[in-house]
Amino acid sequence: MKKGVILVLLSFVLAIPLFGVKHTAQAATNFTDVGASHRAMKEIYYLADGGIAKGASAAEFSPNKRVTRAEAATFIGRALQLDGTKRVTTFKDVGSGMFASGYIQSAAEKGILSGYSDKSFHPYQEVTRGEMAVMISKAFGYAYDNKLSGAANALKSRGIAQGKLDGSFGAEELIIRADFSVFLARAINPDFRLKENTVSFKDARWINVDSLNIRTGPSDVYPKVGAVKQDQQVLSAYKVGSWNYIKYGSIEGFVHGAYLRNTAEANNAGNVDPRIAKEVIVLDPGHGGSDPGAAGYGIREKDVVLDTGLKVNNLFKQTPFQVRMTRSTDKYVSLSGRVDYAKSVGADAFISIHANAFNGSANGIETYFYNAAYSNPNVDDSKLLATKIQNRLLTALNLSNRGVKHGNFHVIRENTMPAVLTELGFIDNKGDNDKLRSDYWRNAAAKAIYYGTLDYYKAKGYEVDALYDVAK
Ligand SMILES: [Zn+2]
Incomplete structure:
Protein backbone atom coordinates (compact mmCIF):
# COMPACT_ATOMS: atom_id res chain seq x y z
CA MET A 1 0.00 0.00 0.00
CA LYS A 2 2.62 2.60 0.89
CA LYS A 3 5.96 1.75 2.51
CA GLY A 4 7.93 4.43 0.71
CA VAL A 5 11.55 4.01 1.64
CA ILE A 6 14.46 6.38 1.29
CA LEU A 7 16.12 4.19 -1.30
CA VAL A 8 13.09 4.38 -3.52
CA LEU A 9 12.94 8.14 -3.19
CA LEU A 10 16.62 8.34 -3.98
CA SER A 11 16.32 6.27 -7.14
CA PHE A 12 13.33 8.38 -8.14
CA VAL A 13 15.29 11.58 -7.77
CA LEU A 14 18.14 10.15 -9.82
CA ALA A 15 15.73 9.06 -12.53
CA ILE A 16 14.18 12.51 -12.98
CA PRO A 17 16.77 14.05 -15.31
CA LEU A 18 16.04 11.46 -18.01
CA PHE A 19 12.84 13.15 -19.05
CA GLY A 20 12.38 15.95 -16.58
CA VAL A 21 15.00 18.24 -18.10
CA LYS A 22 13.51 20.95 -20.24
CA HIS A 23 15.50 22.00 -23.25
CA THR A 24 13.62 24.93 -24.62
CA ALA A 25 14.47 26.78 -27.78
CA GLN A 26 15.95 29.54 -25.62
CA ALA A 27 18.09 27.23 -23.54
CA ALA A 28 18.93 24.47 -25.98
CA THR A 29 21.64 22.01 -25.23
CA ASN A 30 25.00 23.28 -26.34
CA PHE A 31 28.03 21.03 -26.64
CA THR A 32 31.33 22.75 -27.25
CA ASP A 33 32.42 19.90 -29.53
CA VAL A 34 29.26 19.82 -31.68
CA GLY A 35 29.17 23.11 -33.55
CA ALA A 36 26.80 24.33 -36.24
CA SER A 37 28.88 22.75 -38.99
CA HIS A 38 29.15 19.29 -37.42
CA ARG A 39 27.73 16.72 -39.82
CA ALA A 40 25.59 15.11 -37.06
CA MET A 41 24.61 18.40 -35.44
CA LYS A 42 20.85 18.20 -36.06
CA GLU A 43 20.51 14.61 -34.99
CA ILE A 44 22.62 14.98 -31.84
CA TYR A 45 20.67 18.02 -30.65
CA TYR A 46 17.36 16.36 -31.54
CA LEU A 47 18.22 13.48 -29.22
CA ALA A 48 19.80 15.72 -26.58
CA ASP A 49 16.82 18.09 -26.46
CA GLY A 50 14.55 15.10 -25.81
CA GLY A 51 16.81 13.76 -23.09
CA ILE A 52 17.60 10.66 -25.18
CA ALA A 53 21.29 11.38 -25.71
CA LYS A 54 23.47 13.11 -23.20
CA GLY A 55 26.96 14.44 -23.35
CA ALA A 56 29.92 12.46 -22.11
CA SER A 57 30.23 15.48 -19.81
CA ALA A 58 27.99 18.50 -19.27
CA ALA A 59 29.86 20.57 -21.85
CA GLU A 60 30.99 17.94 -24.35
CA PHE A 61 29.17 15.29 -26.34
CA SER A 62 32.36 13.51 -27.45
CA PRO A 63 30.96 12.68 -30.89
CA ASN A 64 34.03 10.69 -31.96
CA LYS A 65 34.08 8.44 -28.93
CA ARG A 66 33.06 4.85 -29.52
CA VAL A 67 29.75 3.61 -28.15
CA THR A 68 29.74 0.93 -25.47
CA ARG A 69 26.98 -1.62 -25.09
CA ALA A 70 25.92 0.10 -21.86
CA GLU A 71 25.63 3.47 -23.63
CA ALA A 72 23.71 1.93 -26.53
CA ALA A 73 21.26 0.37 -24.06
CA THR A 74 20.84 3.76 -22.39
CA PHE A 75 20.22 5.70 -25.63
CA ILE A 76 17.71 3.16 -26.92
CA GLY A 77 16.13 2.74 -23.49
CA ARG A 78 15.50 6.48 -23.18
CA ALA A 79 14.12 6.66 -26.71
CA LEU A 80 11.65 3.86 -25.94
CA GLN A 81 10.87 5.22 -22.45
CA LEU A 82 11.99 1.98 -20.84
CA ASP A 83 12.37 1.86 -17.07
CA GLY A 84 15.89 3.12 -16.39
CA THR A 85 15.74 2.84 -12.63
CA LYS A 86 19.09 1.39 -11.57
CA ARG A 87 18.54 -2.11 -10.22
CA VAL A 88 19.67 -5.70 -9.94
CA THR A 89 20.09 -7.31 -13.36
CA THR A 90 20.25 -10.86 -14.64
CA PHE A 91 23.85 -10.31 -15.80
CA LYS A 92 26.79 -11.18 -13.58
CA ASP A 93 28.89 -8.22 -14.79
CA VAL A 94 26.18 -5.52 -14.45
CA GLY A 95 25.71 -4.57 -10.82
CA SER A 96 22.72 -2.64 -9.51
CA GLY A 97 24.88 0.46 -9.00
CA MET A 98 26.05 0.66 -12.60
CA PHE A 99 24.69 3.73 -14.42
CA ALA A 100 23.01 1.71 -17.17
CA SER A 101 21.77 -1.24 -15.09
CA GLY A 102 18.11 -0.25 -15.37
CA TYR A 103 18.17 0.23 -19.13
CA ILE A 104 20.22 -2.92 -19.69
CA GLN A 105 17.77 -4.99 -17.68
CA SER A 106 14.72 -3.38 -19.32
CA ALA A 107 16.15 -3.83 -22.81
CA ALA A 108 17.00 -7.45 -22.01
CA GLU A 109 13.46 -8.07 -20.76
CA LYS A 110 12.07 -6.62 -23.99
CA GLY A 111 14.41 -8.79 -26.06
CA ILE A 112 16.21 -5.78 -27.53
CA LEU A 113 19.58 -6.74 -26.06
CA SER A 114 20.88 -10.07 -24.96
CA GLY A 115 23.88 -11.18 -23.01
CA TYR A 116 26.36 -13.98 -23.49
CA SER A 117 25.89 -17.65 -22.67
CA ASP A 118 27.93 -17.29 -19.47
CA LYS A 119 25.37 -14.76 -18.13
CA SER A 120 27.66 -11.82 -18.79
CA PHE A 121 26.70 -8.69 -20.71
CA HIS A 122 30.10 -7.03 -21.40
CA PRO A 123 28.71 -3.53 -20.76
CA TYR A 124 31.95 -1.74 -21.68
CA GLN A 125 32.50 -3.62 -24.93
CA GLU A 126 32.33 -1.33 -27.95
CA VAL A 127 29.48 -1.73 -30.40
CA THR A 128 29.95 -2.51 -34.10
CA ARG A 129 27.79 -1.09 -36.88
CA GLY A 130 26.30 -4.55 -37.35
CA GLU A 131 25.35 -4.86 -33.68
CA MET A 132 23.86 -1.38 -33.81
CA ALA A 133 21.74 -2.40 -36.81
CA VAL A 134 20.42 -5.43 -34.91
CA MET A 135 19.66 -3.37 -31.79
CA ILE A 136 17.73 -0.77 -33.77
CA SER A 137 15.89 -3.45 -35.74
CA LYS A 138 14.80 -5.13 -32.51
CA ALA A 139 13.96 -1.86 -30.76
CA PHE A 140 11.77 -0.62 -33.62
CA GLY A 141 10.34 -3.99 -34.60
CA TYR A 142 11.92 -4.28 -38.07
CA ALA A 143 11.96 -7.73 -39.65
CA TYR A 144 15.64 -8.68 -40.05
CA ASP A 145 15.71 -12.46 -40.38
CA ASN A 146 17.99 -12.82 -37.33
CA LYS A 147 21.00 -11.89 -39.42
CA LEU A 148 23.39 -8.95 -39.47
CA SER A 149 22.82 -8.61 -43.20
CA GLY A 150 19.06 -8.61 -42.62
CA ALA A 151 19.41 -5.83 -40.04
CA ALA A 152 21.68 -3.83 -42.34
CA ASN A 153 19.09 -4.16 -45.11
CA ALA A 154 16.27 -3.18 -42.73
CA LEU A 155 18.08 0.08 -41.98
CA LYS A 156 19.14 0.74 -45.57
CA SER A 157 15.67 0.16 -47.00
CA ARG A 158 14.25 2.74 -44.59
CA GLY A 159 16.85 5.36 -45.31
CA ILE A 160 18.29 5.02 -41.81
CA ALA A 161 21.73 3.85 -42.92
CA GLN A 162 23.60 3.60 -46.16
CA GLY A 163 26.37 1.21 -47.16
CA LYS A 164 30.03 2.14 -47.38
CA LEU A 165 31.47 3.45 -50.64
CA ASP A 166 32.75 -0.05 -51.44
CA GLY A 167 29.17 -1.34 -51.26
CA SER A 168 29.57 -3.16 -47.93
CA PHE A 169 27.79 -2.15 -44.74
CA GLY A 170 30.92 -2.17 -42.61
CA ALA A 171 29.23 -4.43 -40.09
CA GLU A 172 32.47 -5.15 -38.23
CA GLU A 173 33.48 -1.52 -37.80
CA LEU A 174 33.09 0.06 -34.38
CA ILE A 175 30.55 2.85 -34.27
CA ILE A 176 31.09 6.30 -32.77
CA ARG A 177 28.58 8.34 -30.81
CA ALA A 178 27.89 10.76 -33.67
CA ASP A 179 26.92 7.98 -36.06
CA PHE A 180 24.90 6.09 -33.47
CA SER A 181 22.97 9.32 -32.82
CA VAL A 182 22.31 9.79 -36.53
CA PHE A 183 20.94 6.26 -36.93
CA LEU A 184 18.81 6.47 -33.81
CA ALA A 185 17.37 9.88 -34.73
CA ARG A 186 16.49 8.58 -38.19
CA ALA A 187 14.80 5.52 -36.72
CA ILE A 188 12.73 7.71 -34.40
CA ASN A 189 11.81 10.49 -36.81
CA PRO A 190 11.58 10.02 -40.61
CA ASP A 191 12.42 13.73 -41.12
CA PHE A 192 16.07 12.77 -40.65
CA ARG A 193 16.07 9.88 -43.10
CA LEU A 194 17.95 9.71 -46.38
CA LYS A 195 14.80 8.90 -48.39
CA GLU A 196 11.25 10.24 -48.53
CA ASN A 197 8.14 8.18 -47.85
CA THR A 198 9.79 5.45 -45.83
CA VAL A 199 6.84 4.99 -43.49
CA SER A 200 3.26 4.05 -44.28
CA PHE A 201 0.44 5.53 -42.25
CA LYS A 202 -1.77 2.47 -42.28
CA ASP A 203 -3.54 2.29 -38.92
CA ALA A 204 -6.58 4.49 -38.30
CA ARG A 205 -6.86 5.75 -34.73
CA TRP A 206 -9.25 8.20 -33.05
CA ILE A 207 -8.51 10.78 -30.40
CA ASN A 208 -9.82 9.95 -26.96
CA VAL A 209 -9.16 13.17 -25.10
CA ASP A 210 -10.40 16.77 -25.50
CA SER A 211 -7.27 17.91 -27.31
CA LEU A 212 -4.05 16.05 -27.97
CA ASN A 213 -0.71 17.69 -28.71
CA ILE A 214 1.35 16.49 -31.64
CA ARG A 215 5.08 16.74 -30.92
CA THR A 216 8.34 16.47 -32.85
CA GLY A 217 9.59 13.58 -30.73
CA PRO A 218 8.42 10.81 -28.41
CA SER A 219 8.26 12.69 -25.11
CA ASP A 220 6.53 15.67 -23.51
CA VAL A 221 9.69 17.76 -23.69
CA TYR A 222 9.64 17.90 -27.48
CA PRO A 223 8.02 20.99 -29.03
CA LYS A 224 4.40 20.93 -30.08
CA VAL A 225 3.77 21.12 -33.83
CA GLY A 226 -0.01 20.92 -33.70
CA ALA A 227 -2.99 19.53 -31.84
CA VAL A 228 -5.91 17.30 -32.69
CA LYS A 229 -9.35 17.37 -31.12
CA GLN A 230 -11.51 14.68 -29.55
CA ASP A 231 -12.90 12.01 -31.93
CA GLN A 232 -10.82 13.17 -34.91
CA GLN A 233 -9.14 10.46 -36.94
CA VAL A 234 -5.38 10.21 -37.34
CA LEU A 235 -3.26 7.66 -39.18
CA SER A 236 -0.55 5.89 -37.23
CA ALA A 237 2.65 4.53 -38.79
CA TYR A 238 4.54 2.98 -35.86
CA LYS A 239 5.27 3.30 -32.18
CA VAL A 240 8.33 4.47 -30.29
CA GLY A 241 7.71 3.19 -26.79
CA SER A 242 4.29 4.53 -25.74
CA TRP A 243 4.23 7.19 -28.48
CA ASN A 244 2.68 6.82 -31.94
CA TYR A 245 4.11 8.50 -35.01
CA ILE A 246 0.99 9.81 -36.73
CA LYS A 247 -0.24 11.91 -39.61
CA TYR A 248 -3.11 14.34 -39.21
CA GLY A 249 -3.85 16.41 -42.29
CA SER A 250 -0.47 17.73 -43.34
CA ILE A 251 1.03 17.39 -39.85
CA GLU A 252 3.26 14.46 -38.93
CA GLY A 253 4.53 13.91 -35.43
CA PHE A 254 4.20 12.05 -32.16
CA VAL A 255 1.19 11.66 -29.88
CA HIS A 256 0.96 9.64 -26.69
CA GLY A 257 -0.69 6.30 -27.46
CA ALA A 258 -2.73 6.30 -24.26
CA TYR A 259 -5.07 8.85 -25.83
CA LEU A 260 -5.83 6.93 -29.01
CA ARG A 261 -8.63 4.46 -29.54
CA ASN A 262 -9.17 1.90 -32.30
CA THR A 263 -12.78 2.65 -33.19
CA ALA A 264 -14.47 5.65 -34.78
CA GLU A 265 -17.37 5.72 -32.37
CA ALA A 266 -16.60 6.77 -28.84
CA ASN A 267 -19.77 4.89 -27.96
CA ASN A 268 -19.89 1.89 -30.25
CA ALA A 269 -22.07 0.18 -27.77
CA GLY A 270 -25.50 -0.42 -29.22
CA ASN A 271 -28.49 -0.46 -26.93
CA VAL A 272 -27.03 0.59 -23.67
CA ASP A 273 -29.15 1.66 -20.75
ZN1 LIG B 1 -0.74 1.63 -2.33
Missing part, protein backbone atom coordinates in the same frame (compact mmCIF):
# COMPACT_ATOMS: atom_id res chain seq x y z
CA PRO A 274 -29.53 5.45 -21.12
CA ARG A 275 -29.05 5.85 -17.36
CA ILE A 276 -25.43 4.79 -17.85
CA ALA A 277 -24.60 8.16 -19.41
CA LYS A 278 -25.35 9.79 -16.05
CA GLU A 279 -23.05 7.49 -14.10
CA VAL A 280 -19.76 9.01 -13.00
CA ILE A 281 -16.88 6.62 -12.35
CA VAL A 282 -13.85 7.96 -10.53
CA LEU A 283 -10.61 6.03 -11.01
CA ASP A 284 -8.02 6.59 -8.32
CA PRO A 285 -4.48 5.41 -9.07
CA GLY A 286 -2.80 5.39 -5.66
CA HIS A 287 0.22 7.45 -4.61
CA GLY A 288 2.06 9.63 -7.17
CA GLY A 289 4.61 12.42 -7.28
CA SER A 290 6.65 12.50 -4.10
CA ASP A 291 4.87 9.38 -2.84
CA PRO A 292 6.10 6.35 -4.82
CA GLY A 293 4.08 3.81 -2.84
CA ALA A 294 5.57 0.35 -2.60
CA ALA A 295 8.43 -0.82 -4.79
CA GLY A 296 10.09 -4.02 -5.88
CA TYR A 297 12.50 -5.28 -8.53
CA GLY A 298 13.00 -1.80 -9.88
CA ILE A 299 9.39 -0.80 -10.40
CA ARG A 300 7.25 1.52 -8.30
CA GLU A 301 3.64 1.18 -7.28
CA LYS A 302 2.77 4.72 -8.35
CA ASP A 303 3.87 3.97 -11.94
CA VAL A 304 2.19 0.58 -12.17
CA VAL A 305 -1.15 1.83 -10.90
CA LEU A 306 -1.11 5.02 -12.98
CA ASP A 307 -0.42 3.07 -16.17
CA THR A 308 -3.14 0.56 -15.29
CA GLY A 309 -5.55 3.35 -14.35
CA LEU A 310 -4.96 5.13 -17.66
CA LYS A 311 -5.76 1.90 -19.46
CA VAL A 312 -9.02 1.53 -17.51
CA ASN A 313 -9.81 5.15 -18.29
CA ASN A 314 -9.23 4.48 -21.98
CA LEU A 315 -11.79 1.67 -21.89
CA PHE A 316 -14.43 3.74 -20.12
CA LYS A 317 -13.80 6.61 -22.53
CA GLN A 318 -15.25 4.41 -25.26
CA THR A 319 -18.54 4.09 -23.39
CA PRO A 320 -21.28 6.50 -22.32
CA PHE A 321 -20.01 6.38 -18.72
CA GLN A 322 -18.52 9.61 -17.43
CA VAL A 323 -15.06 8.71 -16.25
CA ARG A 324 -12.74 10.88 -14.18
CA MET A 325 -9.35 10.31 -12.61
CA THR A 326 -8.02 11.66 -9.34
CA ARG A 327 -4.68 11.83 -11.13
CA SER A 328 -3.69 11.10 -14.72
CA THR A 329 -0.05 12.12 -14.33
CA ASP A 330 2.73 11.46 -11.85
CA LYS A 331 1.59 13.98 -9.26
CA TYR A 332 0.93 13.85 -5.56
CA VAL A 333 -2.72 13.98 -4.46
CA SER A 334 -3.61 13.79 -0.77
CA LEU A 335 -6.07 11.17 0.45
CA SER A 336 -8.60 13.85 1.40
CA GLY A 337 -8.01 15.52 -1.97
CA ARG A 338 -9.04 12.28 -3.67
CA VAL A 339 -12.21 12.00 -1.63
CA ASP A 340 -13.09 15.67 -2.06
CA TYR A 341 -12.62 15.31 -5.81
CA ALA A 342 -14.89 12.26 -6.03
CA LYS A 343 -17.60 14.06 -4.09
CA SER A 344 -17.21 17.23 -6.14
CA VAL A 345 -17.82 15.44 -9.43
CA GLY A 346 -20.78 13.52 -8.01
CA ALA A 347 -19.11 10.12 -8.35
CA ASP A 348 -21.38 7.08 -8.44
CA ALA A 349 -18.52 4.63 -8.06
CA PHE A 350 -14.97 5.09 -6.78
CA ILE A 351 -12.22 2.62 -7.69
CA SER A 352 -8.84 2.99 -6.06
CA ILE A 353 -6.00 1.03 -7.67
CA HIS A 354 -2.95 -0.08 -5.69
CA ALA A 355 -0.25 -2.72 -5.58
CA ASN A 356 0.75 -4.49 -2.40
CA ALA A 357 4.00 -5.14 -0.59
CA PHE A 358 4.84 -7.14 2.50
CA ASN A 359 7.69 -9.58 3.00
CA GLY A 360 8.50 -10.75 -0.51
CA SER A 361 6.66 -14.04 -0.17
CA ALA A 362 3.09 -12.80 0.36
CA ASN A 363 1.28 -12.74 -2.98
CA GLY A 364 -2.09 -12.46 -4.65
CA ILE A 365 -4.99 -10.11 -5.24
CA GLU A 366 -7.30 -8.55 -2.67
CA THR A 367 -10.04 -5.95 -2.93
CA TYR A 368 -11.34 -3.86 -0.05
CA PHE A 369 -14.58 -2.13 0.87
CA TYR A 370 -15.55 -0.31 4.06
CA ASN A 371 -18.14 -2.22 6.05
CA ALA A 372 -19.57 0.36 8.45
CA ALA A 373 -22.52 2.37 7.20
CA TYR A 374 -22.07 5.21 9.70
CA SER A 375 -19.13 6.34 7.63
CA ASN A 376 -19.77 5.20 4.05
CA PRO A 377 -23.47 4.32 3.70
CA ASN A 378 -22.95 2.13 0.60
CA VAL A 379 -21.74 -1.04 2.30
CA ASP A 380 -23.69 -3.53 0.17
CA ASP A 381 -22.92 -1.84 -3.12
CA SER A 382 -19.28 -1.36 -2.20
CA LYS A 383 -19.00 -5.05 -1.36
CA LEU A 384 -20.76 -5.98 -4.61
CA LEU A 385 -18.42 -3.81 -6.67
CA ALA A 386 -15.38 -5.18 -4.81
CA THR A 387 -16.52 -8.75 -5.41
CA LYS A 388 -17.11 -8.24 -9.12
CA ILE A 389 -13.72 -6.58 -9.63
CA GLN A 390 -11.91 -9.15 -7.49
CA ASN A 391 -13.45 -12.04 -9.47
CA ARG A 392 -12.49 -10.54 -12.81
CA LEU A 393 -8.94 -9.79 -11.64
CA LEU A 394 -8.48 -13.36 -10.43
CA THR A 395 -9.50 -14.76 -13.80
CA ALA A 396 -7.46 -12.23 -15.75
CA LEU A 397 -4.20 -12.31 -13.80
CA ASN A 398 -4.30 -15.88 -12.47
CA LEU A 399 -2.75 -14.90 -9.13
CA SER A 400 -3.82 -16.22 -5.75
CA ASN A 401 -7.06 -15.09 -4.14
CA ARG A 402 -6.70 -13.14 -0.90
CA GLY A 403 -10.35 -12.28 -0.96
CA VAL A 404 -12.79 -9.40 -0.67
CA LYS A 405 -12.22 -7.76 2.70
CA HIS A 406 -13.16 -4.95 4.98
CA GLY A 407 -10.40 -2.35 4.94
CA ASN A 408 -10.09 0.80 6.98
CA PHE A 409 -8.64 2.99 4.25
CA HIS A 410 -9.32 6.70 4.03
CA VAL A 411 -10.52 6.75 0.42
CA ILE A 412 -13.14 4.03 0.89
CA ARG A 413 -14.14 5.06 4.41
CA GLU A 414 -14.61 8.78 3.87
CA ASN A 415 -16.31 8.57 0.49
CA THR A 416 -20.09 8.62 0.25
CA MET A 417 -20.57 6.51 -2.89
CA PRO A 418 -19.82 2.82 -3.51
CA ALA A 419 -16.04 2.73 -3.10
CA VAL A 420 -13.44 0.00 -3.38
CA LEU A 421 -9.68 -0.31 -3.15
CA THR A 422 -8.06 -3.09 -5.15
CA GLU A 423 -4.55 -4.41 -4.66
CA LEU A 424 -3.49 -5.88 -8.01
CA GLY A 425 -0.72 -8.03 -6.58
CA PHE A 426 2.47 -7.81 -4.52
CA ILE A 427 5.11 -5.69 -6.14
CA ASP A 428 7.79 -7.16 -3.86
CA ASN A 429 6.93 -10.74 -4.79
CA LYS A 430 8.79 -12.02 -7.84
CA GLY A 431 5.85 -13.88 -9.38
CA ASP A 432 3.34 -11.06 -8.92
CA ASN A 433 5.97 -8.48 -9.92
CA ASP A 434 6.60 -10.26 -13.23
CA LYS A 435 2.97 -9.52 -14.12
CA LEU A 436 2.78 -6.03 -12.63
CA ARG A 437 5.77 -4.91 -14.70
CA SER A 438 4.36 -6.21 -17.96
CA ASP A 439 2.30 -4.16 -20.37
CA TYR A 440 0.39 -7.29 -21.38
CA TRP A 441 -0.72 -8.07 -17.83
CA ARG A 442 -1.50 -4.43 -17.02
CA ASN A 443 -3.85 -4.44 -20.00
CA ALA A 444 -5.38 -7.63 -18.64
CA ALA A 445 -5.79 -6.01 -15.21
CA ALA A 446 -7.36 -2.90 -16.76
CA LYS A 447 -9.87 -4.99 -18.69
CA ALA A 448 -10.68 -6.90 -15.52
CA ILE A 449 -11.44 -3.71 -13.59
CA TYR A 450 -13.54 -2.51 -16.52
CA TYR A 451 -15.43 -5.81 -16.84
CA GLY A 452 -15.86 -6.01 -13.08
CA THR A 453 -17.48 -2.59 -13.05
CA LEU A 454 -19.81 -3.63 -15.87
CA ASP A 455 -20.66 -6.80 -13.93
CA TYR A 456 -21.58 -4.59 -10.99
CA TYR A 457 -23.90 -2.41 -13.07
CA LYS A 458 -25.42 -5.49 -14.65
CA ALA A 459 -26.10 -6.95 -11.21
CA LYS A 460 -27.75 -3.64 -10.31
CA GLY A 461 -30.17 -4.07 -13.25
CA TYR A 462 -28.55 -1.90 -15.92
CA GLU A 463 -28.38 -3.06 -19.55
CA VAL A 464 -24.66 -2.99 -20.30
CA ASP A 465 -24.09 -6.17 -22.37
CA ALA A 466 -23.00 -4.25 -25.46
CA LEU A 467 -20.23 -2.49 -23.53
CA TYR A 468 -18.23 -5.69 -23.00
CA ASP A 469 -17.20 -5.53 -26.67
CA VAL A 470 -15.27 -2.32 -26.08
CA ALA A 471 -12.38 -4.17 -24.48
CA LYS A 472 -12.08 -6.89 -27.11
